[in-house]
Amino acid sequence: MQTQGQVRSANLAAVLARLRDDGPRSRARLAADTGLTKATVSSLVGELVDRGLVADGALHRPGSVGRPGTLVELGGRGVCGVGVEVNVDYLAVLVLDLRGEVRAERRLALDVAGSPAGQVLDAVTTLVRAVLADVDATPVGLTVAVPGSVQGTVVATAPNLPGWPGLDVAAGLAGTGLPVTVANDADLSALAEWSAGPHARTPDLVYLTGEVGVGGGVVSGGRLLRGSTGLGGEVGHLALTPGDAPCGCGRRGCWETVVGLGALLRAAADPGDPLCDPGRDLEDRLAEVVARARAGDARTLAALTDIGTGLGVGAAVLVSLLDPAVVVLGGYFAVVGEFLLDPLTSALAARVEGPRRVVLSTLGFTAAVRGGAHVALQPVFHDPTTVPLEASA
Amino acid sequence: MQTQGQVRSANLAAVLARLRDDGPRSRARLAADTGLTKATVSSLVGELVDRGLVADGALHRPGSVGRPGTLVELGGRGVCGVGVEVNVDYLAVLVLDLRGEVRAERRLALDVAGSPAGQVLDAVTTLVRAVLADVDATPVGLTVAVPGSVQGTVVATAPNLPGWPGLDVAAGLAGTGLPVTVANDADLSALAEWSAGPHARTPDLVYLTGEVGVGGGVVSGGRLLRGSTGLGGEVGHLALTPGDAPCGCGRRGCWETVVGLGALLRAAADPGDPLCDPGRDLEDRLAEVVARARAGDARTLAALTDIGTGLGVGAAVLVSLLDPAVVVLGGYFAVVGEFLLDPLTSALAARVEGPRRVVLSTLGFTAAVRGGAHVALQPVFHDPTTVPLEASA
DNA sequence: GCCATTCGTTTGGTCGTTGCACTATTGTCT
DNA sequence: AGACAATAGTGCAACGACCAAACGAATGGC
Numbered sequence: 001m002q003t004q005g006q007v008r009s010a011n012l013a014a015v016l017a018r019l020r021d022d023g024p025r026s027r028a029r030l031a032a033d034t035g036l037t038k039a040t041v042s043s044l045v046g047e048l049v050d051r052g053l054v055a056d057g058a059l060h061r062p063g064s065v066g067r068p069g070t071l072v073e074l075g076g077r078g079v080c081g082v083g084v085e086v087n088v089d090y091l092a093v094l095v096l097d098l099r100g101e102v103r104a105e106r107r108l109a110l111d112v113a114g115s116p117a118g119q120v121l122d123a124v125t126t127l128v129r130a131v132l133a134d135v136d137a138t139p140v141g142l143t144v145a146v147p148g149s150v151q152g153t154v155v156a157t158a159p160n161l162p163g164w165p166g167l168d169v170a171a172g173l174a175g176t177g178l179p180v181t182v183a184n185d186a187d188l189s190a191l192a193e194w195s196a197g198p199h200a201r202t203p204d205l206v207y208l209t210g211e212v213g214v215g216g217g218v219v220s221g222g223r224l225l226r227g228s229t230g231l232g233g234e235v236g237h238l239a240l241t242p243g244d245a246p247c248g249c250g251r252r253g254c255w256e257t258v259v260g261l262g263a264l265l266r267a268a269a270d271p272g273d274p275l276c277d278p279g280r281d282l283e284d285r286l287a288e289v290v291a292r293a294r295a296g297d298a299r300t301l302a303a304l305t306d307i308g309t310g311l312g313v314g315a316a317v318l319v320s321l322l323d324p325a326v327v328v329l330g331g332y333f334a335v336v337g338e339f340l341l342d343p344l345t346s347a348l349a350a351r352v353e354g355p356r357r358v359v360l361s362t363l364g365f366t367a368a369v370r371g372g373a374h375v376a377l378q379p380v381f382h383d384p385t386t387v388p389l390e391a392s393a
Numbered sequence: 394m395q396t397q398g399q400v401r402s403a404n405l406a407a408v409l410a411r412l413r414d415d416g417p418r419s420r421a422r423l424a425a426d427t428g429l430t431k432a433t434v435s436s437l438v439g440e441l442v443d444r445g446l447v448a449d450g451a452l453h454r455p456g457s458v459g460r461p462g463t464l465v466e467l468g469g470r471g472v473c474g475v476g477v478e479v480n481v482d483y484l485a486v487l488v489l490d491l492r493g494e495v496r497a498e499r500r501l502a503l504d505v506a507g508s509p510a511g512q513v514l515d516a517v518t519t520l521v522r523a524v525l526a527d528v529d530a531t532p533v534g535l536t537v538a539v540p541g542s543v544q545g546t547v548v549a550t551a552p553n554l555p556g557w558p559g560l561d562v563a564a565g566l567a568g569t570g571l572p573v574t575v576a577n578d579a580d581l582s583a584l585a586e587w588s589a590g591p592h593a594r595t596p597d598l599v600y601l602t603g604e605v606g607v608g609g610g611v612v613s614g615g616r617l618l619r620g621s622t623g624l625g626g627e628v629g630h631l632a633l634t635p636g637d638a639p640c641g642c643g644r645r646g647c648w649e650t651v652v653g654l655g656a657l658l659r660a661a662a663d664p665g666d667p668l669c670d671p672g673r674d675l676e677d678r679l680a681e682v683v684a685r686a687r688a689g690d691a692r693t694l695a696a697l698t699d700i701g702t703g704l705g706v707g708a709a710v711l712v713s714l715l716d717p718a719v720v721v722l723g724g725y726f727a728v729v730g731e732f733l734l735d736p737l738t739s740a741l742a743a744r745v746e747g748p749r750r751v752v753l754s755t756l757g758f759t760a761a762v763r764g765g766a767h768v769a770l771q772p773v774f775h776d777p778t779t780v781p782l783e784a785s786a
Numbered sequence: 787g788c789c790a791t792t793c794g795t796t797t798g799g800t801c802g803t804t805g806c807a808c809t810a811t812t813g814t815c816t
Numbered sequence: 817a818g819a820c821a822a823t824a825g826t827g828c829a830a831c832g833a834c835c836a837a838a839c840g841a842a843t844g845g846c
Contacts, residue, residue, distance in 0.1 A: 003429075003835095004800080004801045007802065008801085036396070036804095037805075041825095042826065043803090043826095065814065066823025067822080067823050220613065228718035233714065320632070321626065322618070322620055324620065396804095397834095398833095400833065432796080432836085433835075435794060458792070801834085804830080805829095806829095808827080814819100815821095
């Protein structure tokens with residue numbers, strides 16, 4: 001009862017992974033790719049169909065002689081993974097199917113920081129239920145992105161969410177009936193870039209996201225860098241410029257005091273300026289920064305150049321230590337990226353050897369939820385037998 | 394012919410790993426530990442005995458009633474892994490058996506930097522053959538530690554070994570008849586700390602070694618951090634103090650200009666001082682530094698304090714980014730470590746949250762070869778069927 | 787001296803893959 | 817038009833690996 005089932009699971013997973021990574025193909029082709037026998041692949045595909053994970057598609061005409069094969073592709077009646085992001089002033093949900101396509105998406109303004117955590121988790125439960133009602137696929141799991149560090153399913157630290165440290169998020173979402181995992185938002189965003197962006201499957205990538213603070217996620221060797229206490233890849237409080245501005249953490253010269261959103265706004269505008277109105281929506285204010293920069297406003301451009309240089313200085317450390325193939329900028333960095341890349345690459349080139357690719361994220365503000373949904377789907381790829389056999393018609 | 398053999402391999406590996414990690418134990422205990430049946434474990438152990446990887450040991454009397462079991466332990470007629478270090482002015486070899494015990498060790502002074510690479514590789518081949526002649530175990534592989542970065546089995550960069558970049562080390566050592574892998578010396582040292590030191594099996598550790606430059610190796614999540622081009626974990630040229638002293642790499646302020654051996658000697662002695670005599674053996678000079686420091690020489694102590702502080706500043710970056718459970722200091726850092734730890738931990742505590750363990754390596758200058766030998770043995774633990782069945786008497 | 791207990795092996799059974807034969811479907815050649 | 821070659825997918829007997837249970841072996845306790 002131990003190992004023969006594991007063989008089956010491993011081979012089911014191998015077939016599924018092949019279809020995910022290399023696209024739809026015939027059973028014969030799968031057999032050639034995996035090294036298994038055609039007979040075995042037929043059996044495996046049959047089981048995957050019964051579990052609703054794959055389906056037969058169009059006929060495949062290889063151009064040469066012989067009987068054409070029927071393509072097998074991910075999908076079937078379908079399962080899906082749910083990603084949820086809990087942030088200071090909003091909730092977001094995104095549902096992804098096995099093919100990596102977005103099946104549903106919802107964003108909801110909510111004063112998370114000012115509400116009791118239990119109430120927020122209830123709102124999440126309600127939101128997830130509502131979104132899933134519109135999705136014609138079986139949810140297999142839910143991952144919550146939190147702006148802080150996480151141990152297991154318990155929030156360890158969350159500078160911007162008072163009341164959340166110590167909270168067991170999974171317990172609070174038991175009402176969804178789904179297995180819940182919890183992770184740092186920047187880490188999940190990094191995984192999203194790894195799984196979906198134009199740089200998908202880049203085994204070594206660094207993701208940097210600009211918010212009020214600065215978040216980071218590192219994928220190294222195809223795996224997320226976690227560290228001994230889950231703080232790996234945290235870059236906001238790197239001490240790069242000792243003796244500089246004081247940081248909320250109590251020390252001085254943390255990187256986020258140099259390149260965080262606060263630094264940009266302080267440098268770009270005086271206290272009276274509408275840019276600094278804390279009541280305005282952040283995206284509006286960012287849009288105004290971009291507008292001013294495009295109009296050629298000298299002070300705005302200088303502020304953005306300083307941010308870019310500061311990013312380059314820090315990125316140089318990350319690059320020379322982690323040697324990523326690409327650095328992806330997300331959050332507000334991506335919004336104002338057109339003005340950051342030049343000073344950034346200059347600062348970087350002055351400090352590290354060789355060419356380095358720095359790109360802007362194309363996932364926008366959905367990176368964290370997308371990464372969460374991706375993580376929620378992983379158990380299916382790891383062991384397809386976790387999905388129950390559907391009582392077929 | 395595909396998958397059932399893989400099951401066998403995986404279970405053989407599971408038994409072997411259990412014996413390695415948790416020590417000798419009876420077949421019945423192995424069955425309980427692995428979840429396999431006693432019958433299966435008997436069969437697996439039998440095959441491992443036939444392959445010369447384990448052997449029956451003493452009787453195990455559990456103190457209570459019942460038939461005593463026979464302990465199974467790593468060893469048998471035995472296999473071994475070979476680690477070779479090629480450095481500027483010496484070669485070193487170390488042979489490790491499955492139990493992690495040193496079976497042979499040899500060090501040979503040689504002007505590697507000044508000799509043709511092919512000649513050096515011939516010397517390595519001769520040395521390895523000579524050392525293995527005294528070892529009563531079958532060698533299964535050889536790993537070469539090189540002071541530089543490596544791609545596959547080809548040296549990519551080697552600042553102190555002109556003529557080595559571009560060289561295929563494995564091809565040059567074909568004469569040994571062993572599978573050859575090549576890796577960075579600091580990376581292998583980090584693996585040695587991970588596999589053998591008092592902090593063995595710490596899944597997240599950072600190793601720093603002080604030589605002429607500064608080398609680094611990072612183990613994260615139980616695996617070596619490699620990066621996209623094999624440069625991951627390289628810390629010598631981290632740009633931590635911009636605008637500071639010029640570095641051999643052409644830039645300024647690299648970490649190794651602050652904490653490298655050159656920085657220590659420059660700060661501790663004037664050009665006329667015997668400490669700065671480039672002809673003297675490095676270990677002699679280091680011994681003199683330690684002697685002066687113990688005697689209370691103010692200048693020497695000040696120099697060491699500065700090195701310690703510099704180490705702390707850099708370690709702060711590594712720690713906050715990688716979140717290791719422990720930082721291990723090797724190379725010359727370990728030799729003069731007693732004078733570095735205090736300023737180091739002070740500088741570290743001022744820059745990162747939480748307690749951090751910084752310790753001195755106990756492996757001395759054998760870390761790299763030990764790590765190499767460890768790596769050479771890995772295929773056996775990964776798939777014990779790679780070791781041929783011995784034609785038993 | 788007998789019994790309970792634990793160790794290790796033997797035996798029959800199950801499960802999953804393999805290898806081969808066989809059918810199905812298409813293009814090409816005569 | 818018909819035969820042939822080539823490729824796709826399925827059915828079936830056999831093999832290898834593990835499992836479960838029963839059995840002999842060795843020891844301590846009563």
